[in-house]
Amino acid sequence: xxxxxxxxxxxxxxxxxxxTWTLIALVTVGMITRYLGxxxxxxxxxxxxxxxxxxxxxxxxxxxxxxxxxxxPNAKEREVVSTAFMVKILFSLVxxxxxxxxTLFLPYEADVKKGIVLACSGLIFSSGYQVLAGVxxxxxxxxxxxxxxxxxxxxNLAWVFGCVALGLSFLWVAGGMVASxxxxxxxxxxxxxxxxxxxxxxxxxxxKRLLVEAMPLGLSAIVTFVYFRIDTIILSIVKGPADVGIxxxxxxxxxxxxxxxxxxxxxxxPLYAQNVFADRQKFRRIADKAFGAISLLAVGLFFGIFxxxxxxxxxxxxxGFEESAGVLRVLDLAIVGIFWGQCFNMIxxxxxxQKKLLKIFIICAVMNxxxxxxxxxxxxxxxxxxxxxxxxxxxxxLSVYFVFKHYKYFPNLGPLLKxxxxxxxxxxxxxxxxxxxxxxxxxAGGVVFLALAxxxxxxxxxxxxxxxxxx
Numbered sequence: 001x002x003x004x005x006x007x008x009x010x011x012x013x014x015x016x017x018x019x020t021w022t023l024i025a026l027v028t029v030g031m032i033t034r035y036l037g038x039x040x041x042x043x044x045x046x047x048x049x050x051x052x053x054x055x056x057x058x059x060x061x062x063x064x065x066x067x068x069x070x071x072x073p074n075a076k077e078r079e080v081v082s083t084a085f086m087v088k089i090l091f092s093l094v095x096x097x098x099x100x101x102x103t104l105f106l107p108y109e110a111d112v113k114k115g116i117v118l119a120c121s122g123l124i125f126s127s128g129y130q131v132l133a134g135v136x137x138x139x140x141x142x143x144x145x146x147x148x149x150x151x152x153x154x155x156n157l158a159w160v161f162g163c164v165a166l167g168l169s170f171l172w173v174a175g176g177m178v179a180s181x182x183x184x185x186x187x188x189x190x191x192x193x194x195x196x197x198x199x200x201x202x203x204x205x206x207x208k209r210l211l212v213e214a215m216p217l218g219l220s221a222i223v224t225f226v227y228f229r230i231d232t233i234i235l236s237i238v239k240g241p242a243d244v245g246i247x248x249x250x251x252x253x254x255x256x257x258x259x260x261x262x263x264x265x266x267x268x269x270p271l272y273a274q275n276v277f278a279d280r281q282k283f284r285r286i287a288d289k290a291f292g293a294i295s296l297l298a299v300g301l302f303f304g305i306f307x308x309x310x311x312x313x314x315x316x317x318x319x320g321f322e323e324s325a326g327v328l329r330v331l332d333l334a335i336v337g338i339f340w341g342q343c344f345n346m347i348x349x350x351x352x353x354q355k356k357l358l359k360i361f362i363i364c365a366v367m368n369x370x371x372x373x374x375x376x377x378x379x380x381x382x383x384x385x386x387x388x389x390x391x392x393x394x395x396x397x398l399s400v401y402f403v404f405k406h407y408k409y410f411p412n413l414g415p416l417l418k419x420x421x422x423x424x425x426x427x428x429x430x431x432x433x434x435x436x437x438x439x440x441x442x443x444a445g446g447v448v449f450l451a452l453a454x455x456x457x458x459x460x461x462x463x464x465x466x467x468x469x470x471x
Contacts, residue, residue, distance in 0.1 A: 017146035018263055021153040022256045026316050028157045029252050032173060033245075033317040035164050042241030043112050045248030047174055049232040050102075051119035054095045056225035058127050061217025062088060064269070064349050065210055067134035071270040078198050081135060084210060086202040088131045092123040099123075107237060115174045125181035129188040135196050138270050142263065144191055152184035216354045223361035227368035227391045231384035234376050247381035249317040250327035251388075257301060257335055261294055261342035272350035276407075284409060291343055292415035296458055298339035299416070300449050303423035304442070305332045307430035311438045323381075330385035337392025344399035347407065356402040363398065364391050415458045422452035 033041045066084045070077045099120035103113040129148070136142045159176035162168075192198065211218075232251070235244045268290050275283040305312065309332070310325040317324055348357050368391045375383035404410050426449040430441055453459060 017143055017150050018259055021150035024153040024157055025256055028160050030316050030318060031160050031164060033249060033321060038245035038320050039241040040170055041248060042244030043170060044174060045232060045244050046112060046236040047115040047119050049229045050116045052229050053225055054099050054120050054123060056221045058092050058095045058123055059218055059221035061214030061221060062210060063131050064217055065214040066131060067137055067269050068273050070134055071138050071273040078196055079203055079206060081196050082198040082201050083203045083206045084131050085198060086200060087207050088127045089124060092127045095123055096120055111170055115171055118174055119177055122178035122181040125185035129185040132188050132192040135192045145188055148184045148187035151187060152180040155183040156180035216358045220358045220361045223365045226365040230369055231372050231388060234372050235381060235384055238377050239380050243380050246321060246323050247327055247384055249321045249324040250331055253328060254331045254334055258338045261339045265342045265346040269346055272346060276350045287409060288412045291411040294339050294343045295416040296419050296453060298336050299419040299423040302332055302336055303427040304445055307427045308438060308441060315438060327381055327385045330389055333389035334392040337396045340396035341392060341399055344403050347403050351407050353406055360395060360398040364395050418456040418458040419453050422449050422456055425452055
């Protein structure tokens with residue numbers, strides 16, 4: 001099997017799995033929103049925000065560094081994976097106790113505090129399987145992780161369904177998150193152990209080197225949390241759970257969509273690491289193709305979500321969340337920033353320029369926190385949405401700037417410019433067909449967009465042949 005075909009097949013398989021578990025996750029969200037209401041879902045979202053805070057601290061930057069290290073020629077994969085896994089597990093245990101201590105100082109009701117402790121108890125599972133994902137990304141078999149995550153989402157759905165059927169409390173519903181992470185961890189752990197044969201041991205010298213190299217990324221993860229999640233925490237303190245619920249319903253859609261560029265760029269990382277210095281011309285060709293694919297997906301999603309935002313919120317969140325549609329239209333801009341940001345951030349990491357990422361994230365975090373504190377008290381969740389979108393667009397713009405400045409690479413904008421008119425026509429079509437059910441509008445819009453993008457030259461017959469492995 002040719003390398004392009006292998007990448008394409010694994011991307012397609014992973015994408016199908018991601019789409020499936022994204023739909024499962026959205027069904028779960030819909031069940032929770034309808035069961036808990038805006039205020040209850042606001043509490044649920046607040047708990048998740050604190051989980052992501054401690055998960056960001058526990059990231060340590062190791063996930064991407066491990067992928068880069070094991071993708072290098074003559075890499076000592078077993079030693080790297082074993083050491084990184086043990087570091088993450090041990091640090092997760094520390095963070096679990098830190099989360100419990102932190103709740104003593106938080107201005108929330110008792111059930112929210114207990115929920116934060118409960119969610120953070122799942123760190124050992126989520127952190128553990130994420131560092132093992134590089135084993136599969138290196139081999140272009142990341143679909144195994146996607147399948148494991150899909151099974152985890154099914155476990156969460158079953159758990160929540162049981163809670164609703166039995167009329168259990170809010171805390172029982174929150175426990176489904178931990179069940180999801182535990183199921184995914186068990187599958188990824190045993191698959192990775194069979195693939196690499198890693199051991200539950202740690203090389204202290206190697207651990208120190210990995211942590212030092214990963215430090216900029218680890219700090220970046222914390223700073224990224226600040227601009228990605230701090231708005232929810234500020235909302236929960238200043239405005240209360242109902243406003244958080246309205247914002248959280250729209251943000252959940254953005255959150256699930258943002259997995260796709262991370263998945264795709266994770267598959268590209270081994271190729272980037274192998275060619276970024278060894279063969280710059282080949283790297284540029286690969287990066288241009290990746291940017292074209294990312295842009296095609298980003299443009300399609302942007303115009304599709306903008307046109308269908310009210311129906312999407314109605315289907316997913318149900319009654320009582322109508323104002324979330326306006327929030328989603330604003331957050332739609334953030335999707336573009338997230339997709340392009342992932343594309344160029346991965347180039348910075350591959351080119352060993354991860355310190356530039358930290359600079360980018362600090363600049364954006366300062367802007368984000370300042371604007372949120374100034375605007376949320378007056379404009380609530382709409383302010384949070386606009387600040388989030390502006391922040392993501394600034395991240396992508398700065399990433400492009402640093403890649404060009406330090407690596408002298410700028411992407412071919414042709415596919416992007418040709419995809420935009422296709423997206424505009426699709427958007428008009430969806431507005432004309434507004435009376436059609438959404439389950440008909442989405443596939444119809446997708447077919448029209450891809451057909452027009454092809455006619456406009458956003459992708460070519462040669463690209464299709466490469467994907468199919470014909471050439």
